[in-house]
Amino acid sequence: MATAGLKTNGATDTRQRIIDVAVSLFTRHSFAGTSLQMIADEMGFTKAAVYHHFHTREQLLGAVVEPLFGQVRPIIEQAEAQRSRNARAEHMLTGYADLAVRHRALMSVLAGDPGVIDMLRAQGDFGDLINRQIKLFADLDPGPGGLVKAAVVLAGIAGAALPSSVLDLDDDALRQHFIEAGRRTLGLRTPRRPSRLAAPNAPAPR
């Protein structure tokens, strides 16, 4: 019986499994094309079992994007604390490329679906986080050209990270190529020191 999983794995595991299945269905059918019923069917659950954890698709979407938001926020804050425009953009770029590679399916849901973006902008500080990321890149070249380059880098890395993309690279190689493509677009030189991303929990320098 499928719902036996609810008991043996515990409620937290079930919640996480619903989130994982939701991401997978969102990337195949888009957010608007995925119902709680489809998620239940995919898991062999009743709709009531899914409803026990998430009452609406909006609530589920919030839970799906929460880990990504939780990771991008400190990257933005650490980037903003760097001393030079170049260091700020470099820190944001390496952090963003890392997230894109580690959350390929989720980034494609976020980047591509206009319904998702509108809902997230309405829901919380998503719009603010996007604008701060754009500013960190666009400050390298004040004016509309800098804004366009920033938008191309953010959309390009997220879009190219799509699991169905032509790219069949391991994570480390893909991350490094994203960083190099972003540096070229933004006109950033390769820094002499290795990126601080290797120790993401270290406090930002003051």
Add this chain to the structure above:
Amino acid sequence: MATAGLKTNGATDTRQRIIDVAVSLFTRHSFAGTSLQMIADEMGFTKAAVYHHFHTREQLLGAVVEPLFGQVRPIIEQAEAQRSRNARAEHMLTGYADLAVRHRALMSVLAGDPGVIDMLRAQGDFGDLINRQIKLFADLDPGPGGLVKAAVVLAGIAGAALPSSVLDLDDDALRQHFIEAGRRTLGLRTPRRPSRLAAPNAPAPR
């Protein structure tokens, strides 16, 4: 009576209006989240009036993307006919940036929605056209780095062209900034001659 428009405007106009409303709803709700009924409601038509022109959403999607496919195909063919790798990539880039600017809403539907991309890949020569565009860019730098840069440029320009994007530029300025961002990412120098895009119907040089 709303259906009176069917007669006074003629069937061709109605067909085009359905397509325009469909693009607008796709960009707001994604393809999967838009039904023929929603299109009928938006136009004040009965579902039967929409059904008279399009029997399925798939058929409607085909009609929606047809003009874009019709325009990208000759750009790819002209680009492939150029003599050098740089000229091939430059021609593809200027043509792609031009299409992205002229079809901002439609490009966002195409670029962002995984359901749309999967359906189009299954339907016709869409996958082949995408692969030929990638090759025109990736040939500049054989290897995985070139593929990544090609994918970032294609996804980045399409994604940044989103009507809801931060960019509030007129079409000419946006196109020029897209071309410059693409050249930087791909490592293309600004060509001495103006792009041949000014005369898109001229035969490609042999």
